[in-house]
Amino acid sequence: MQFDLNLDSFIRDHVxxxxxxxxxxxxxxxxxxxxxxxxxKSVLVIGGAGTIGSSYIKAILKFKIRKLVVVxxxxxxxxxxxxxxxxxxxxxxxxxxxxxPVNFGxxxxxxxxxxxxPFEIVANFAAHKHVRSExxxxxIEAMIENNVLRARKLxxxxxQFPPExxxxxxxxxxxxxxxxxxxxxxxMEELIMAYSDRLPIKTARFANVAFSNGSLPxxxxxxxxxxxxxxxxxxxxxxxxxxxxxxELCLMASIMGESGDIFFPKxxxxxxxxxxxxxxxxxxxxxxxxxxICQSEEEAKQKALILQSSLRPIAPSPLRxxxxxxxxAVVQSSDRADVPFYPIFFFGSDTSGEKSFEEFYTEKxxxxxxxxxxxxxxxxxxxxxxxxxxxxxxRLHNLFETDKVTKAAIVDALKDYLPNFEHIETGxxxxxxx
Numbered sequence: 069m070q071f072d073l074n075l076d077s078f079i080r081d082h083v084x085x086x087x088x089x090x091x092x093x094x095x096x097x098x099x100x101x102x103x104x105x106x107x108x109k110s111v112l113v114i115g116g117a118g119t120i121g122s123s124y125i126k127a128i129l130k131f132k133i134r135k136l137v138v139v140x141x142x143x144x145x146x147x148x149x150x151x152x153x154x155x156x157x158x159x160x161x162x163x164x165x166x167x168x169p170v171n172f173g174x175x176x177x178x179x180x181x182x183x184x185x186p187f188e189i190v191a192n193f194a195a196h197k198h199v200r201s202e203x204x205x206x207x208i209e210a211m212i213e214n215n216v217l218r219a220r221k222l223x224x225x226x227x228q229f230p231p232e233x234x235x236x237x238x239x240x241x242x243x244x245x246x247x248x249x250x251x252x253x254x255x256m257e258e259l260i261m262a263y264s265d266r267l268p269i270k271t272a273r274f275a276n277v278a279f280s281n282g283s284l285p286x287x288x289x290x291x292x293x294x295x296x297x298x299x300x301x302x303x304x305x306x307x308x309x310x311x312x313x314x315x316e317l318c319l320m321a322s323i324m325g326e327s328g329d330i331f332f333p334k335x336x337x338x339x340x341x342x343x344x345x346x347x348x349x350x351x352x353x354x355x356x357x358x359x360x361i362c363q364s365e366e367e368a369k370q371k372a373l374i375l376q377s378s379l380r381p382i383a384p385s386p387l388r389x390x391x392x393x394x395x396x397a398v399v400q401s402s403d404r405a406d407v408p409f410y411p412i413f414f415f416g417s418d419t420s421g422e423k424s425f426e427e428f429y430t431e432k433x434x435x436x437x438x439x440x441x442x443x444x445x446x447x448x449x450x451x452x453x454x455x456x457x458x459x460x461x462x463r464l465h466n467l468f469e470t471d472k473v474t475k476a477a478i479v480d481a482l483k484d485y486l487p488n489f490e491h492i493e494t495g496x497x498x499x500x501x502x
Contacts, residue, residue, distance in 0.1 A: 123315025
């Protein structure tokens with residue numbers, strides 16, 4: 069099954085609805101200052117093989133840095149990053165460029181830091197980013213370890229050699245969190261803010277990155293390549309930025325922000341928040357396929373069996389007139405015999421931690437909407453003392469050391485320190501779905 073898809077064009081036309089980067093006006097406004105603060109500097113990027121980390125690297129390589137060190141546990145991802153950068157003509161890749169497939173929480177990372185540092189610019193993108201990672205106490209411990217506890221180790225290393233700019237990525241799900249991933253990121257925000265009087269710390273909450281690694285939209289393409297059915301939730305609306313915009317947003321925040329700033333994109337709820345089912349139907353249409361809306365996962369999988377041998381047109385389901393109510397356009401069956409139908413199952417979201425909408429800030433947060441054209445900044449983020457952070461960490465460590473730690477106990481501990489954490493527990497997880 070072969071399809072010709074220009075993914076960048078699709079994102080512009082059907083996801084972000086922006087033909088130019090959201091950040092273009094701000095980069096034009098601050099170009100000279102960005103050059104002054106970036107050119108000639110030594111840069112460390114942690115988690116640089118992921119979608120946002122690699123996009124950040126591509127954004128900063130539009131400037132002329134002196135040195136680039138990239139760390140990520142994804143060895144294959146680092147390999148592709150190097151091949152991508154070396155094969156492109158639009159980036160200024162420094163002569164001093166090296167990647168390491170290591171965990172930034174390991175002892176070897178400290179050796180790498182001391183060998184190649186100090187760094188003027190440090191950006192950390194290493195994170196558990198999926199709500200599905202709150203399966204049980206084991207997955208939650210790993211998520212908090214990565215999103216929070218290792219960040220503490222990094223901060224203590226940076227205190228020895230303070231950079232000019234330090235950035236640690238957050239998420240929109242940290243604003244009024246309803247899942248443990250969002251709560252862990254909110255805790256991470258409060259952790260780094262406790263150091264913001266000693267280190268130049270900035271962070272950003274932003275929207276879903278369209279077709280990022282592990283995302284549902286990218287999963288559509290991967291399912292298509294394997295001739296597997298699609299599965300998509302109804303009524304789940306999200307803000308989206310392109311991969312390019314994600315890197316540019318983080319770069320602008322990391323370089324132009326003041327210590328303690330939390331950046332977010334200025335997006336309009338009515339204009340920019342779109343449902344996943346709308347993206348699914350638009351993608352099928354772009355690929356020249358007609359959606360065959362199935363009534364169950366089993367029906368969708370049985371329909372997909374026919375695709376294993378060929379992509380002959382498949383008879384649509386009897387209930388083809390049933391379409392997602394959140395979509396802007398009603399999907400009709402095609403009368404053309406040469407247009408294949410593709411099985412897709414739409415379902416109502418009923419899994420733990422799923423928020424039906426997104427928000428970048430809370431009512432109590434003070435916003436600066438004037439300094440940047442398309443970015444807002446939270447200026448009064450909560451700053452705990454180191455003693456408070458130590459107390460939180462001690463409780464979490466003690467919980468994880470017990471033999472009978474439960475998900476509920478971890479949620480209760482987080483609620484004690486994050487009063488606006490309202491966990492949505494349904495007893496179901498995304499790993500139970502296609």
